[in-house]
Every structure is written in structure tokens, then in C-alpha cells.
């Protein structure tokens with residue numbers, strides 16, 4: 001169970017199973033003949049809570065499980081051996097999984113993240129053993145370089161090369177840091193990996209530490225991830241207990257231990273130099289590079305910073321070989337990538353696909369298309385640093401190079417599906433609100449510039465846009481990108497630029513016609529009842545929480561404009577769709 | 580040494596020099612707001628950006644170290660456009676009140692706006708408004724004028740070692756303040772005022788005392804202690820209105836709270852300017868000195884911090900009479916000689932002050948040892 005599964009009621013379902021099983025009198029046999037595990041994120045959040053029941057080697061998966069359903073599952077399936085067909089997952093559950101290729105997530109959702117034995121059972125720590133006992137640091141780095149693995153934290157820098165530079169920097173003390181800050185709105189890849197398979201990250205860090213010559217590691221993780229932190233703590237303690245951390249690991253001579261450093265939830269602290277400042281106890285503000293952390297990082301010592309997903313890939317690459325890993329993906333973007341698929345898509349969840357998969361397959365085959373049958377408008381990738389890919393470009397391949405070409409990025413892996421009820425100006429405004437609030441305030445273009453972008457966008461959504469605003473947005477965006485210090489400011493205008501690039505007409509409609517084509521911007525829309533068509537059924541009146549709708553039964557109703565808060569609830573229940 | 584080209588000029592500088600320093604060595608001017616030669620580079624204002632061949636985006640020259648064969652352009656239409664936008668953005672969040680600002684004429688931001696000819700602003704918008712002012716007695720902190728160059732934060736940490744202030748909040752709301760936004764309660768060395776490029780930090784006791792153009796600078800040495808920091812008295816109409824210090828002095832322009840803010844005694848009516856000889860009988864103890872406590876800010880504006888004519892304080896004039904220096908010295912010499920003859924030289928002891936210079940202290944011990952004839956000599960700093 002990850003955070004999402006728990007929010008959907010996972011703990012209650014598990015309790016119900018415990019209760020029902022013991023009431024049914026089969027508790028005594030639980031330990032002997034069957035076992036129950038809580039596992040990490042299964043990916044398909046939209047169908048939570050998911051329960052696998054394996055009887056006689058045959059797996060049945062139940063969806064939308066509620067505590068009230070458990071009794072029947074226990075009685076009919078567990079005891080009588082007859083699966084409850086009504087509640088089993090359907091075709092779409094399998095198509096969601098079939099198109100995916102799981103490397104990082106291959107054990108996530110199958111093993112118990114709170115038990116190191118569970119990880120051992122799927123080959124855990126064998127990679128570290130192989131590295132520590134039979135490979136030199138140089139050989140290890142060579143394998144990682146050959147695999148073509150590029151950082152999954154956003155910038156896509158070659159991991160092997162990063163390690164090599166750090167290895168070649170002479171210093172008495174070096175550090176390896178796992179970046180688990182994950183601050184982008186809508187992203188939950190790293191959290192799910194740590195919640196579902198924390199030992200893979202630890203194993204990746206051990207291999208990294210050995211390769212670069214570090215004896216100390218940190219995991220910088222945001223305090224808003226309590227479950228991930230708890231599982232990581234458990235995993236660290238278990239790894240220490242088995243001497244996978246500590247002094248003289250596996251009698252190889254390697255001393256290495258990992259500390260957890262909690263972040264206070266600032267997006268900018270995911271930027272590597274700000275992250276280092278934060279660990280050092282300073283205000284989390286980025287600094288200019290060079291020097292790069294591999295030369296002078298934490299406490300001025302050579303430091304490798306890698307993303308959670310990057311590190312979780314490492315054990316699998318070592319175990320299965322560089323060629324195996326490089327067989328996935330494209331020429332320049334190797335391997336797989338985890339995405340958090342959200343927004344107006346049927347199968348929201350956590351997915352892993354080979355780099356270079358067409359966006360269309362992700363959205364339609366895995367995601368099942370838009371969730372309310374509306375038309376797809378765009379897909380936003382890369383979070384606040386990324387851009388919107390319009391539906392015309394849906395055939396594009398999702399890899400570092402292709403997305404950059406159309407003005408977006410892979411980023412850390414957020415993927416938000418937008419349909420025709422999403423206003424693109426409003427989407428840009430949403431991201432700018434985020435980046436402006438999260439700017440560290442150090443440099444002028446980002447601190448003041450994003451504020452001005454936001455103000456211009458706000459006035460456009462209020463129908464107060466001026467002639468020339470689009471050009472001003474573009475001009476200021478380019479200046480902010482060119483003159484900001486860190487990645488946050490350098491990419492913050494991307495949502496503005498990409499929405500202008502592909503949806504200029506929407507901006508123009510707001511400015512010139514005071515019209516929001518998607519009917520989202522509240523200042524530009526008004527709800528009214530067409531008296532000619534209204535049958536006075538009262539359906540709209542019942543859902544209006546502001547009591548703005550009045551009217552007698554069977555006579556045309558009306559909406560009081562001054563009371564209406566424009567929530568759209570009446571529009572959504574409207575039963576007499578006439579066009 | 581590293582050789583690089585700056586705007587076509589070849590120059591060799593020591594390894595580790597910043598591009599900005601290298602440019603300044605060949606008299607190329609690059610605008611800056613957050614750079615200070617004695618503080619670690621910050622890279623916040625972004626004005627000092629330059630183009631370096633092979634780098635795909637402009638970089639800040641204050642933070643970039645030189646490297647062999649580097650080719651730098653410090654001016655180009657693209658760079659000037661970016662600089663202009665940056666200044667416009669800063670001004671869009673700055674009160675438009677140069678007319679009444681203490682720093683007018685002395686302000687780096689004003690100068691940049693002047694050179695870039697910025698009058699209209701494309702980015703008019705919300706401005707930070709802070710209702711509450713800092714209630715400390717000495718430093719006016721007008722944070723609406725702050726451009727977040729971070730110099731005050733760095734000087735307080737790196738030079739003064741106090742760390743009384745830092746940046747709080749994020750984004751547009753970022754603000755330099757003491758912990759929990761309380762009133763500043765620090766050493767009051769004034770280092771932060773010295774480095775602030777705008778009117779955000781000024782001395783409360785030099786408010787409305789005149790523009791820089793009316794001020795005459797008189798170099799002198801601080802009378803407070805033996806360190807002997809160089810001071811520049813800022814004098815207007817024969818009144819000290821402020822004390823500054825130049826950067827090329829022994830104290831590198833830094834002063835302590837006394838040197839910075841404690842100049843009011845110079846024109847205090849309570850100051851003794853002539854020797855006084857006691858006229859009251861020996862045991863009359865009427866002279867009471869009430870200790871003076873800072874009560875409110877108003878006292879600081881008053882050019883004489885010692886309250887005069889308060890009830891219970893007897894003016895010295897009723898106990899002493901004025902005398903000439905000759906008369907006073909004669910009297911002292913006579914009394915010393917008398918004591919020495921009657922009780923021997925060891926009945927006399929000398930205690931000198933840390934506020935005297937080394938030379939003065941040398942003369943003093945010489946006088947006690949050679950003229951008085953005793954080794955009873957000490958100094959208040961030897962405690």
C-alpha cells in the first residue's frame with residue numbers, strides 16, 4: 001500500500017481481511033499455508049483498492065475493494081475457491097499493464113516493502129554483492145556508462161559520466177545524495193518507488209558509493225512523505241542489521257552508511273545546489289555553477305546527486321546487464337521511464353514505459369483515453385518546467401530529444417492529460433502561480449519576472465487583457481529564461497511559451513473577445529437558464545449549493561447572477577442536453 | 580596565470596579570478612548590484628551577465644572564474660536588452676520616491692535607471708508594501724526599497740560574524756529580516772548600511788540632515804579606541820551629520836557601533852572643553868551623575884544624547900570653576916610633587932586608557948616611570 005492506496009482505504013481493507021479470516025476460523029492456517037502482504041503502489045490508482053488473491057498459484061485481482069466486500073471474497077473465494085466475478089478487474093486493467101515495461105517498478109507492488117527478505121527473494125542485493133566482490137569501481141562505472149542510463153531527475157545527464165567525474169576528483173571525503181525531494185505538482189513517481197521498494201534505492205546508493213569512493217550518503221526527502229520516510233527508515237535499519245550498510249560491508253572493506261535528511265517542502269530544494277545548501281543548514285537557495293557538485297558539493301566535497309528513479313535502476317542494470325537495459329528505449333534515451341499519468345484520463349496512475357513510446361499509446365492504450373469521453377486537447381509533460389503538447393502532435397515519441405523539439409521536456413515524469421474543458425491560459429496561470437510561490441527569491445528575473453507573468457496571465461483570464469499582452473508575455477518569458485540563475489527560473493516560462501505556441505487563439509479569444517473557449521475562466525462566463533427549454537424539473541436547483549436557482553415546479557427556473565458562484569454544478573447535471 | 584580575451588582585449592590574470600574582476604582590471608565596466616569585492620559572489624541581480632563563447636546562455640561574470648582561452652563579450656544588444664529588462668523589473672517593485680529618499684544621488688539603482696533611461700515601465704504591477712517599520716533605535720530598514728541583493732545578509736555573516744538577518748519567505752514575498760521579523764536587535768555595527776546599494780538601509784540619526792552634495796568629508800581617526808580606525812566625518816554647516824569610512828583605509832571601511840553612531844558627543848553642550856578646578860569644599864558630594872538610559876528613539880535624534888537640566892542633577896559649574904590649561908597643569912604638578920615628597924613616589928599610580936593611542940600610552944608610562952619615579956602603572960585593557 002502506498003500513500004494513494006491508503007487514502008483510498010487500503011488499511012481498512014487489510015484490517016477487514018484480517019478480521020474476516022480469523023472469524024472464518026482459518027487464522028491458524030494463515031501462517032502455514034497462506035500469507036498476506038501489503039505491497040507498494042500497483043500503478044493503477046484509479047481502481048484502488050486493488051487486492052490480489054492467489055489460490056493454488058492462480059492470481060485473481062479485485063478492484064475498488066471496500067471493507068464491506070471482504071467478507072464475500074473470503075467466504076466465496078478463499079474458502080470455497082470460487083472467485084467473485086462481479087468485482088474482478090476487467091480488460092482495461094490488463095491493457096493498462098500489457099503495454100508497460102517495468103524495470104524500476106518491476107518489484108514494486110509485488111514485494112512487501114517493509115521486509116528485506118521480500119527483496120532478497122526477488123534477487124535483492126545480488127547486484128551490490130556482485131559489484132563489491134567481483135567488480136572494480138571503474139568496471140562498475142563502465143557498465144552504467146554502457147547502459148546509457150541518463151538522470152531521471154530532469155536534466156538527463158549521463159549517470160555513468162557523472163560518477164566517473166566524481167571518481168576522478170581527488171578528495172579524502174566524498175558524498176552520494178539521493179534526491180527524493182519531488183516537488184512538482186502532480187508527480188508521485190519517486191514517492192511510489194520508495195514506498196514500494198526502498199531497498200532498490202539503497203542498493204543503488206551502495207553501488208554508487210563504491211563506484212565514486214563515498215563513505216557517506218544522504219537521502220533528501222520531503223517531510224510531506226511520511227510513509228515513504230517511515231519505510232525508508234525501516235529499510236535502512238534492516239540493511240544495517242544485515243551489514244548491507246555500516247562498516248566493512250560484505251568484508252569488502254567498504255564503509256558506507258546513509259542518513260535521512262527531511263526537506264521542508266520547498267520545490268527549489270530539489271535543485272541540487274539548493275539541496276546541498278539545505279543539508280548544510282542554510283536557506284535552500286541555488287548557487288551558480290561551476291563549481292559543479294561533482295567537484296565541490298556538500299561541505300565543499302565532491303558529491304554525486306542522483307534522483308530516486310536513477311538509483312533504483314542501478315541494481316537491475318548490474319543484475320541483468322548494460323545491453324539488456326540499453327535494449328529498451330531509443331538511440332539517445334535508453335531504458336524506461338516512470339510517469340505519473342494524471343488529469344482527464346481514464347486510467348490515472350503510475351506507469352513505466354520504454355523511452356520513445358508514442359504519446360498516443362500512453363494516453364490511449366495505457367491510459368484508456370479521456371475519462372469523460374471528451375476530446376483530448378493536450379498533454380502537459382514535465383510539470384512546471386515543461387510544456388503542453390497539443391493533440392495534433394499526439395504521435396510524438398516520448399523521449400528526451402523529441403519532447404525538447406516541441407517545446408516540452410520529459411522532466412521528472414509528470415504527465416497531465418487535458419481535454420476540451422481545460423483553458424490553456426488558466427493552465428499556464430496555474431503553473432506560474434506555483435513557480436512564483438516556489439521561486440527562492442534570489443534572482444530578479446525569476447522573483448519579479450514570474451510575478452509579472454502571473455499578473456499578465458491573471459488579467460487575461462479576468463477579461464482585462466490588453467492588446468500586446470501576448471507579445472509582452474513572450475518577450476518577458478525569453479528574458480527570464482535567458483537570465484535566471486537556476487533551472488527553476490530558466491524553465492518557469494515554458495508553460496506560458498508552449499501554450500502561446502500551440503493555443504494562441506485561446507489567448508486571443510480572452511483578450512479580444514473576452515471569451516474563454518473552454519468556459520473555465522469565471523470572470524468570462526455566466527450561467528443562465530434558457531427559459532424556452534426549461535421544464536422546471538428542479539434538478540439544477542437541487543445541486544446548487546449557493547441557492548442561486550429559483551423557480552416554481554414545472555415553470556422555467558432562473559439563476560440569480562449575483563448569488564451564483566459559477567461552480568458549474570447545474571450545468572453538469574443538466575438532463576436535457578439539446579445539442 | 581590564465582589568459583583570456585575580454586571584448587577583444589587580451590589579459591592575463593591569476594587563476595581563480597572572476598570574469599568581473601578581470602574586466603575591471605582592463606577598465607571594462609559591467610553593471611552590478613549584488614557584487615561586493617569583499618563578500619562571496621552571490622549571482623542574484625543578474626546584471627553582470629556576459630556572453631562566453633561556447634556557452635549557450637549568458638553567465639554572471641561575478642560568479643564565473645576565468646579559464647584559459649576564454650572569449651568574453653561584455654556588451655551586446657542581447658545583453659543590454661536583458662539588463663534593461665532586469666532593471667525594469669526591479670523598478671516595477673520599487674517605490675517611486677527618489678525625491679524624498681535619503682540615498683538619492685548616492686543610489687546604485689537610481690544610477691542604473693539613469694544610464695538605461697528608464698522612465699516608463701512595461702511591468703507595472705503589485706509592489707511589496709510593508710506597514711510595519713523596524714523599531715530599533717539606530718537603523719532605518721525600509722524593506723520596500725530592498726532589492727534583495729543579499730549584501731547586508733552576507734556582510735553581517737561574513738564580515739561581522741553576527742548573522743542577525745537573513746531572507747525569509749519565498750518568491751515575490753521574499754524579505755530580508757531578523758528572526759521572526761522582530762525589530763533588529765544586533766551589534767548595530769552599521770556594516771549593512773554601508774553595503775546597501777539602495778535607500779533600504781539608512782541611519783536613523785542622519786535622516787533629513789542633508790544631501791550628499793552639501794556634505795564635506797573630513798578624514799580623521801576614531802577617538803574611541805586604540806585601533807585607530809579611519810573615519811570620514813560628513814560635515815554640513817559645521818555639524819557632523821554622519822560618519823563614514825573609506826574602503827582603502829586600515830579598517831577597510833568597516834566601523835563599530837561607536838564609530839558609526841556615537842558622534843553626538845562632539846557637539847554636546849555637556850562636553851568639557853576647558854579644564855575645571857574644584858571650588859566646593861572637599862567633602863561636599865553634591866555632584867550626582869544619573870545614569871542615562873536609552874528610552875526612546877527621540878533621544879537619538881537629539882544631537883545631545885545626555886539630558887541636561889534634569890531635576891536632581893547639579894551642573895558642574897556650581898562645584899568647579901573654569902581654568903586655563905597652564906593653571907591646571909601647574910596645579911597638577913604641584914600636587915604630584917607634594918604627594919611624592921611627603922609619601923614617596925610609590926604613593927602615586929597611573930592608569931591609562933584604551934582610548935589613547937599606543938604613542939600616548941608609551942608617553943604615559945614614561946612619565947609615570949621617569950618623571951614620577953614609580954612602576955605603579957597599568958592600563959584598563961589589561962584586565
Ligand SMILES: Cc1cc2nc3c(=O)[nH]c(=O)nc-3n(C[C@H](O)[C@H](O)[C@H](O)COP(=O)(O)O)c2cc1C
Nearest residue numbers: 151152153179182183270271272306307310487488
Ligand atoms: C527547480 C528544480 C527542482 C528540481 N527538483 C528535483 C526533484 O525534485 N528531484 C530530482 O531528482 N531532481 C530535481 N531536480 C534536478 C536536480 O537538480 C538534479 O539535476 C538531479 O537530482 C540529478 O539527478 P539525476 O542525474 O539522477 O537526474 C530539480 C531541478 C530544479 C532546477
Ligand code: SF4
Nearest residue numbers: 440442443446486489
Ligand atoms: S531562478 Fe528562481 S529559484 Fe533559481 S535562483 Fe533564481 S530566484 Fe531562485
Ligand code: SF4
Nearest residue numbers: 735765767768769771
Ligand atoms: S548592524 Fe551589523 S550586526 Fe546589525 S544587522 Fe547590520 S551588519 Fe549585522
Ligand code: SF4
Nearest residue numbers: 725726728729731775
Ligand atoms: S537591505 Fe539593502 S543590502 Fe540588504 S538586501 Fe536589501 S538592498 Fe541589499
Ligand code: FES
Nearest residue numbers: 622624625627641
Ligand atoms: S553582480 Fe553578478 S549577479 Fe549581481
